[in-house]
Amino acid sequence: MPGAPVSEDDLAALVDGRLTPERRAAVEAWLAERPDAAARAEADRSQRDDLRARLAFKAHEPIPSRLRIANIRAARRARSLGQLRAIAAGVALVALGGLGGWLAKDLSGSGIGAASSPVAFVSDAIGAYRTFVVEVAHPVEVRAGDEAHLVTWLSKRIGKPLKAPDLTGFGFRLMGGRVLPAGKGAAAMLMYDDDAGTRLTVYVRADKGAETAFQFMREGEVGTFTWLDRGFGFAVSAKAERGRLLPIAEAVYKDLGA
Incomplete structure (x- = not known):
């Protein structure tokens, strides 16, 4: 008014x-x-x-080949084939009995443990999104009007130089950000909104997992792109379709991948 x-x-x-x-x-x-x-x-x-x-x-930097859609799909097909082979191998080992059964248990346990880490990461990212996007008075701790302080504070807490990605080309404006607990460390969350009131979050924290390509997950109406890069995990979440969220995730990667 x-x-x-x-x-x-x-x-x-x-x-x-x-x-x-x-x-x-x-x-x-x-x-x-x-x-x-x-x-x-x-x-x-x-x-x-x-x-x-x-x-x-x-x-103006090109998206790395490992993050191209065609390569992501090829990698997913390869992972699916590898999982089928691992299951077949486990069945064969169990059939041998005795030592074979013990080996099958050991191999399948290590594989499942490795695969559950990305699920835990995206669960934390979506949990943070759901918790704070509904807030009216305090969706963020530090507002965009103090962006320099916000970026410095978040960078110090998670141990990585951060920038607030410019998403105005997609209709999203920075609202601000906050620090969240993440195991023994901290996570940074930046929040954006558009003219329709849709809110989007960028979630970043240290993660020692192997580097990954973009992965898309949906939990109810919330879509999330995640990736691991050079010791950090990234997640972009919003109530948006995959097609709308992908170019935003690519823009975030360009801004934060340095």
Whole structure:
């Protein structure tokens, strides 16, 4: 509303160019009477523009071959074939009895343990999404208006230099982020929303699992793309179809894969 008090959300939206013309005029009039607040808003705008300029080269880098859709499908077919062979081998070992049965138990146990890790990761990511996207007053701890502090704080907590991916090309604006518990460490979560009120999260935490290609999972109405890369796990979650979420996940990979 043009006559509503100016909030930090209004200032963040002004910096990001997300205000309606009427609200923009009201906020600019408010800033004209408050030089300190105006200077802070201008500094935030300059910082945003500088960051985008310095990271622009990432948008032109090609997606690695291991993350291409055709290669992902081929890898899935190979994994499925490998699992069938492992099952057949286990049955054969059990048929031998005695030592063979013991070996089959050992082999199948190690395989299942390795396969369950991605499931646990995506479960945590979707759990975090479901917990906080419904929040109205406090969906994030640090709002987008203080993006520099947010990024520095999250980077320090998870031990990885982070950026807030620019998803405005997909209609999503940064709302802010928070730190979440993750075993003995911490996870970072960034939250975005669009004009329709759809919220999207980017979840990042340290993960020592082997690097993986993009994997898509759906839990009810929530879709999630996950991948492991250089010691960290990443998840992009939203109530969105796979086709809409994939290019967003690719953009996040480009921004955070450095």
